[in-house]
Amino acid sequence: MTNAVTTPAVRFAPEHTSLCIEGLSLAYAGKPALDELTLDIPRHRITAFIGPSGCGKSTLLRALNRLHDLNPDVTRQGRIAFEGEDIHAAHTDVAELRRRIGMVFQAPNPFPMSIYENVAFGLRLQNRLKKRQRDDVIEWALRSAALWDEVKDRLHTSAWQLSGGQQQRLVIARTLAVKPDILLLDEPASALDPISTLKIEELMGDLKHQLTLVLVTHNMQQAARVSDYTAFVDHGRLIEYGTTDDIFTNPRLRRTENYITGRMN
Amino acid sequence: MNRKAAWHGLWPWLCAASVALSLLLLGLLLTLLLTRGLGHFWPAPLEAVTLTSGETFAGEVIREAELPDRSGQERLYFIGNRDNSAQDSHGTRFRWVSLDTILKREAPAQLVRLSRSPWGDFIGQLEAFEHSGQRLEDNAAWQALSQALAQPKNARPNARLTLRPLNGEAFIQPLAEVYRASRPNAMSWLSKVRYWADGVGRFLSQGPRAANTGGGVWPAIFGTVVMVIVMSVIVMPFGVLAAIYLNEIAQQHRFTRLVRIGVRNLAGVPSIVYGVFGLGAFVYGIGATVDEWFFSASLPSPTFGTGGLLWASLTLSLLTLPVVIVATEEGLARIPDAQREGAVALGATRLETLTRVVLPMAAPAMLTALILAVARAAGEVAPLMLVGVAKLAPQVPVDATFPYLHLERKFMHLGYHLFDTAFHGDSVQAAIPLVYATALLLVLIVLVLNLTAIFLRHYLRRKRATT
Ligand SMILES: Nc1ncnc2c1ncn2[C@@H]1O[C@H](COP(=O)(O)OP(=O)(O)OP(=O)(O)O)[C@@H](O)[C@H]1O
Ligand SMILES: [Mg+2]
Numbered sequence: 001m002t003n004a005v006t007t008p009a010v011r012f013a014p015e016h017t018s019l020c021i022e023g024l025s026l027a028y029a030g031k032p033a034l035d036e037l038t039l040d041i042p043r044h045r046i047t048a049f050i051g052p053s054g055c056g057k058s059t060l061l062r063a064l065n066r067l068h069d070l071n072p073d074v075t076r077q078g079r080i081a082f083e084g085e086d087i088h089a090a091h092t093d094v095a096e097l098r099r100r101i102g103m104v105f106q107a108p109n110p111f112p113m114s115i116y117e118n119v120a121f122g123l124r125l126q127n128r129l130k131k132r133q134r135d136d137v138i139e140w141a142l143r144s145a146a147l148w149d150e151v152k153d154r155l156h157t158s159a160w161q162l163s164g165g166q167q168q169r170l171v172i173a174r175t176l177a178v179k180p181d182i183l184l185l186d187e188p189a190s191a192l193d194p195i196s197t198l199k200i201e202e203l204m205g206d207l208k209h210q211l212t213l214v215l216v217t218h219n220m221q222q223a224a225r226v227s228d229y230t231a232f233v234d235h236g237r238l239i240e241y242g243t244t245d246d247i248f249t250n251p252r253l254r255r256t257e258n259y260i261t262g263r264m265n
Numbered sequence: 266m267n268r269k270a271a272w273h274g275l276w277p278w279l280c281a282a283s284v285a286l287s288l289l290l291l292g293l294l295l296t297l298l299l300t301r302g303l304g305h306f307w308p309a310p311l312e313a314v315t316l317t318s319g320e321t322f323a324g325e326v327i328r329e330a331e332l333p334d335r336s337g338q339e340r341l342y343f344i345g346n347r348d349n350s351a352q353d354s355h356g357t358r359f360r361w362v363s364l365d366t367i368l369k370r371e372a373p374a375q376l377v378r379l380s381r382s383p384w385g386d387f388i389g390q391l392e393a394f395e396h397s398g399q400r401l402e403d404n405a406a407w408q409a410l411s412q413a414l415a416q417p418k419n420a421r422p423n424a425r426l427t428l429r430p431l432n433g434e435a436f437i438q439p440l441a442e443v444y445r446a447s448r449p450n451a452m453s454w455l456s457k458v459r460y461w462a463d464g465v466g467r468f469l470s471q472g473p474r475a476a477n478t479g480g481g482v483w484p485a486i487f488g489t490v491v492m493v494i495v496m497s498v499i500v501m502p503f504g505v506l507a508a509i510y511l512n513e514i515a516q517q518h519r520f521t522r523l524v525r526i527g528v529r530n531l532a533g534v535p536s537i538v539y540g541v542f543g544l545g546a547f548v549y550g551i552g553a554t555v556d557e558w559f560f561s562a563s564l565p566s567p568t569f570g571t572g573g574l575l576w577a578s579l580t581l582s583l584l585t586l587p588v589v590i591v592a593t594e595e596g597l598a599r600i601p602d603a604q605r606e607g608a609v610a611l612g613a614t615r616l617e618t619l620t621r622v623v624l625p626m627a628a629p630a631m632l633t634a635l636i637l638a639v640a641r642a643a644g645e646v647a648p649l650m651l652v653g654v655a656k657l658a659p660q661v662p663v664d665a666t667f668p669y670l671h672l673e674r675k676f677m678h679l680g681y682h683l684f685d686t687a688f689h690g691d692s693v694q695a696a697i698p699l700v701y702a703t704a705l706l707l708v709l710i711v712l713v714l715n716l717t718a719i720f721l722r723h724y725l726r727r728k729r730a731t732t
Contacts (some may be wrong), residue, residue, distance in 0.1 A: 102611070112625070
């Protein structure tokens, strides 16, 4: 086998590291999906994960906010530290952890409520804000997600009436409203038209200054355009990790190059 | 090849035909119930019949049939007048008359029909209306009678009527025993409609009379509805919680599947079996114990140790529980996991996810469950006969004395009332129209309860799609 253990090409100083993944292995009902993954995710940067379908990218993202807790079949080894704290520590407040590590899923999943209520959902869970403040946060979140102008006149109509691209931005706004530190984006543009995709990419560039972004994508151009660091994953293993420039222009491994050129045509 | 082609052209028609057949049957059922049930309240014309023997009597034509022993027809008359000693078969209210014995049929305008209790209907002539020494006759008597009956019951004069059957002696009838009077042969169409509406209103709002072969069905309507409501209040929380456990909390392994299969099979258990269980477990088991502990003062006469509203509702809750669980669970299973994950990813706990996302989305399914449960429960009779339904319950289970809802009382139920009227009355002929009317009412009640739930569900769906 040629896929010898690859040491991560980049490590960050602790004060620049948002998430630190060490030896993470994960299996669905005994069937391995992640294998000894070790890498750091830098703060206030966009880190992209690329890799063939079924290689474990979504599985990795879900591990980061402990979404796998919902599935009793999942077994895990290894450590994930968020801001230096082990997220699996006994005293961790999982709900608070998930609030701080927001996630946007592959397919838009707005709740069957009004646009306003969708964005207010996370705020209501914390129940800390008065109506005025909540309205402000909701407007801010919708503006941050570049959706405000399109929906400001119909905040109280059903979110299910929005287009796919609008729904995805609504989901981003919903996540932003609870002020997360990290935003995990699992192929956020996979079901969208080029214009919506572009909007979301611009959005990521803007958000980078406020939070840490982790992006899973099948679109090599997208990864190259928006991300600062790129990790190539295959068969649940981290194959290569480096700055996006390095990975796309000067990959160290043949496999990475083959994958990228194959995908780019 | 040709036959195959024919089949290809034919199969949509076959499917359409089965739909048409079902619709036709449904239409027939409703038409039968509507015409027979509602027609009963229409003021039918009265006839004065003279027989070849010289006898004259008055009655309402019910129907005709072949003579049993020779060729020819005979006709059934409703003649009422159970108190008329001159009638050869004293006490019967119906009379078969062979057509060839009839000499003359007339429809005199002054024939009256009085509804009385006791003794049932009177058909014949109103001779006089006597009140405080004053005697009015014929038309004046009729007018005085109609005016008197238009008053509320306690404001009526203490008058006496002189009534004469066509085939008997005149007699005195106190006005207090009369509650309704008509002269169908002299009625205009409009007053017939009014009389009909009044009859329907009395049927709906009054208690039964004459061993359930007359009068109204109000206590039975009330009992049915209260029982269904109590049943829903019990079954919905249980069923929904069970469905939540099965779909949202329990791990999906072999045991869960086994439970699910068990629940589905419970839905197929014959309802009388539930009745037996209710009798043994609730009435004799729990009920007797409750009596010993809390109502020992009134023993040996049982309070909860006999059938009653609570036990009947509980029994029907058990009966409908599987339906509720299955329908709710299907609704829960249809909710995409993406919705749950979306809520969890925003920091919602499992309970918050359930109450804020999952349950609102499953509300239409829960209403479907309720519809199915109500439809099943409102129509069940067999188990009720074991656990609390009564042929005649003097008090409805809700009244103004604390605790307002009397769960220990026996109650009347339309389904059982129907059965009782049809089979246990003293007069089948008198019962038939009431059976149709009651059946119609039962269908309507189930329809109304269901439509309410359906509209509510529709409203929820609309709200979700457009809010
Ligand atoms: N809930 C699950 N139960 C069992 N196996 C799963 C589950 N989810 C994913 N897997 C398996 O784990 C592996 C990794 O899946 P994952 O969804 O992480 O892939 P992915 O890289 O996101 O693929 P894609 O790019 O197509 O989304 C796959 O082999 C998949 O079949
Ligand atoms: Mg994926």
